Amino acid sequence: MAKISERIERVKDTISSACARVGRDPGEVQLVVVTKSATIEAVKEVIRLGFTNLGENRVQQLITVSTQVAEYLQGPDGDLGLPEKVGWHMIGHLQRNKVRHVLPISFLIHSVDTLRLAEEINTSAAKLNLCPKVLLQVNTSNEPLKYGVPVGAATHLAEQIETLPNLRLVGLMT
Known part of the structure; x- marks a missing residue:
């Protein structure tokens, strides 16, 4: 098995190649x-x-x-x-009952896919005086076993999440 440093270098090369194909600076990619x-x-x-x-x-x-x-x-x-x-x-998928455990640790939650989850994050974040960043998880493949809001409902859910004062919607996870 390749060393971690070698595997990371391959990933960085892949990122650089992808950025070159679309005219982006690899420094913009986290x-x-x-x-x-x-x-x-x-x-x-x-x-x-x-x-x-x-x-x-x-x-x-x-x-x-x-x-x-x-x-x-x-x-x-x-x-x-x-x-x-x-x-x-x-x-990963986040259940509402585990939000309070995640908020003190994670500065970005990639898997918000329901209003109820966003509301729980908002409520728990207010109690902890936090304002975490979140990504709206969208199921672009329409696979029923995958998490994520359907593409057709994503805009409406994003608008609802935007009204919550104690979290910040910063993008999509697909």
């Missing part, structure tokens, strides 16, 4: 390294390589890994030029 099922040692290596945007798709894993990463960044290796903190992205 790479989020997903920690799903990675060991804590692999996550530490990613951080040592300079990546500070990390994504997790399960709430319990987000809690566990983010705690381990915070301890690592504050530990004796903190003198090695590591960042003070990393930015966590919640990329």
Whole structure:
């Protein structure tokens, strides 16, 4: 298996090629390294390589890994030029009853697909004095087993989310 640094370089090359095809600056693209099922040692290596945007798709894993990463960044290796903190992205399906656990950790929630979920995020964020960024998850493939609002309902849901004062809709996740 290729080393993490080699795999990340391949991803960066793919991003650069895609940007060149459409006339975009690769610097405009934010790479989020997903920690799903990675060991804590692999996550530490990613951080040592300079990546500070990390994504997790399960709430319990987000809690566990983010705690381990915070301890690592504050530990004796903190003198090695590591960042003070990393930015966590919640990329998986989020249930309303788990919102309060995610908000203190994740600065961007990629999977808002119902008004009820957005309202729960809004209510919980107000209690925590937070205003998290969210992405509206749109099911562009119309696959019934996938999460996301149908394409035809996305604009209406986005308009409703925009009225909620304690979260910020910043884009789409498809």
